Amino acid sequence: MQDAYQTLILPDVQQMLEEEDLRGLSEFCKVVHPAAVAEILEELEDSQIWTILDQAELPLRVEIFEYISLRRQTALVELLDSARLSNLLELMSADDRVDLLSEMPETHREDVLRLIAKAERNDIRRLLSYDEDSAGSIMTTEYASLPANITVRDALAQLRQQAPNSETIYYVYIINEARKLEGFISLRELILAKPETRLSEIMQRDVIRFKVSEQRAVVAQELGRYNFIALPIVDEDDRLVGIVTHDDALDVVQEEATEDAYLQGAVAPLRDTYEETPLLIILWKRGIWLLFLSIVALMNAHVIDHYRQSTGANEGVPVGLSSLTTLILLFLPLVMASGGNAGSQSATLFIRMFALQPTETKGGTDNAMNRSLILREFVIGLCLGVALASLDFGVAWLWFGRTFAESAAIATTVVTVVILGTSAGTLLPLMLRRLGMDPAIMSNPLIAAMVDVLAVVIFYEIASVFVS
């Protein structure tokens, strides 16, 4: 649907921008769903985004803004003066606002906080203080709450008052004067109850709740198990401090799955999506793992060397008679591991990227993006390959005492194999997706196995040139 939106509406929006058709842009913001508007805006430049957003009334503007990705939001607020920034922040929902503020550098954040009313500021400070993996970090403080001793009729009247400042009014929490959580009632139950009934008679008293310090993954999991729209979060004294809603739970489940997928493929977790992450950060997040794995593989070569020398002696074969064979024997596992691991990383990142964008648009933007990603992956392969090769060259030459030519052969092979690995890890999942198949079939071991075969051929060919 929205991808259709995007391809259909984006050119119209661009034309309206060119023609400065402000009324058209205002209409566009009003008619299209805010999430869809946000998605289209992300294709434009920062200043263009503000031109369009300014055509929407403030509440709608804020709603659209909240659907824009956090990374882009951070860039966008830099264009705002203090007055407009404080308007925006005051209307943003508590959890989105805190996410945005936590992206800002700490000094700048303090300046911004000064623009916000004191009560709200303390609320924000508290939310900012929770651990990143805790329930506190994903909850919102904008929940609907009522006392127990009022009637259903009064409750509905009060809910109408609370609605503009509540993330959801479908779940209502009953609290006492000390804000302790005493009960729960859903709007569905309120609608079905007689108007004169007191909430205390119909509320559920055994409310499932979590502490602010609970792991966010646990809260998300339990929300899913109970099919709840929201779960209440309490402090150490059982006072209600926030709610975690179903959409936050879905985000957490996605993020945790992404993090686990990356780790499984030996990529340190990224803050943003793969497409959005800058090259240098990716090099670091991948390189650190590859270097570590190469060190393990070099230990491996050391073990093989130890056995080769002892068994060579046992069998009466002069050690190092066939230097080419020895070279292959010692370093083939290292070469294979380098290519396989780099390939696994690429496959992992691409497969997860596809999983997070299940709709493939057949349009031109998608192809262009794929091309630039493939190119970037090649650069990454080259950089990682050179880094690993340098390590391997040094260790082979200085530690294992191989000749310069032999060490150079190892290094050249590693660069080649790593580039091949990243290319295979990128192109094969992409191809499968194009063919309408599940790209996830390109499992890490499969990529590794295919790269292994290539690694043998390349290592022998390169080594025989260098050594002879």
Place this chain on the structure above:
Amino acid sequence: MQDAYQTLILPDVQQMLEEEDLRGLSEFCKVVHPAAVAEILEELEDSQIWTILDQAELPLRVEIFEYISLRRQTALVELLDSARLSNLLELMSADDRVDLLSEMPETHREDVLRLIAKAERNDIRRLLSYDEDSAGSIMTTEYASLPANITVRDALAQLRQQAPNSETIYYVYIINEARKLEGFISLRELILAKPETRLSEIMQRDVIRFKVSEQRAVVAQELGRYNFIALPIVDEDDRLVGIVTHDDALDVVQEEATEDAYLQGAVAPLRDTYEETPLLIILWKRGIWLLFLSIVALMNAHVIDHYRQSTGANEGVPVGLSSLTTLILLFLPLVMASGGNAGSQSATLFIRMFALQPTETKGGTDNAMNRSLILREFVIGLCLGVALASLDFGVAWLWFGRTFAESAAIATTVVTVVILGTSAGTLLPLMLRRLGMDPAIMSNPLIAAMVDVLAVVIFYEIASVFVS
């Protein structure tokens, strides 16, 4: 929370069962949340579960039953006679009912369908017919819908009527006489609107909708992007046929992430959780991949053999002079791949299992379960190792023309390394979790790298015994 429930309440429930305290059991069903009751019931035997469920009134009984895992539901309904089964099915929600029916063998399913009223039966037949990966397979037909020309007051009255048969009344879809989707309005908007307003004046007309045939992953993704509680599903003629709700979307995201994680670790997707899947199915789902990967690795040995012979001749070294070294050179990559791949599989399955149960209970049941899983993993390692070793033995002996002793050395090494791999893949994530660390750090390449080092030592030691 619920884990606390489980450890606190399970012994009480067992005692009530022993003492036949039916009133106590009835109270337990009433007071505790149905999802928590279901979780405790799953610890008991099928007949005990029915003893307890029978103490709850039918609607509550059905609600608890729906929270029980599908696998267990299937076992439970086999204990029911036709009358009780039809009572149960008629009250179950449309999507849960279809899930249960689709688990039954087809002949039995037809018998069961005969017990259900004709209108419902056709509804079920249609839901059963949708592709497993489609929106149709996860939607429910129990949505709230209204015509556009009524007032808000009448709408609220009609919603009260529809509530018992609607999965949610928070989102209301506006349809015309031909059931075409014309608009959308949330209960929040209804509550805030003036009672005499007509729905047509306040409803949203640009409703985001998906076709029944759309991929379920796409629908789940979009529901999350828009932070919706539900999304409407239409047929080819734009008639409303169902809704997908937020809890279904969460399940889909979890299931897709699990499937991708398994594939990434070279395990064919499982229907149930890892703990629940029978041994033989796991052997098949893992074995098929390992065999395939071994065949690739054997091709690899063939390539090395080709190069070894040609370069050996070039360098004037008699081919096969040091048979031990040749053996290692040819088959070390195969041995390493077998151990690494089997280990990756185990690590993948355990890490994902932990991710799906973020709460670790420190109680005895958890330890006992871990012990039995570790034992099972050992048996799996043994079986997979023997299968791969048989293949490798045959190919080494018949294809590569190695001696019987050499082929036996390869086979013995493969069995040992595969068992070591599965043990490492099982125990290391478990250990990390015990230490309070993220088990996902034990990435596939890391497990493989560690198993590689062991593989070298074991191969050399075993081969030197067999060959000399």
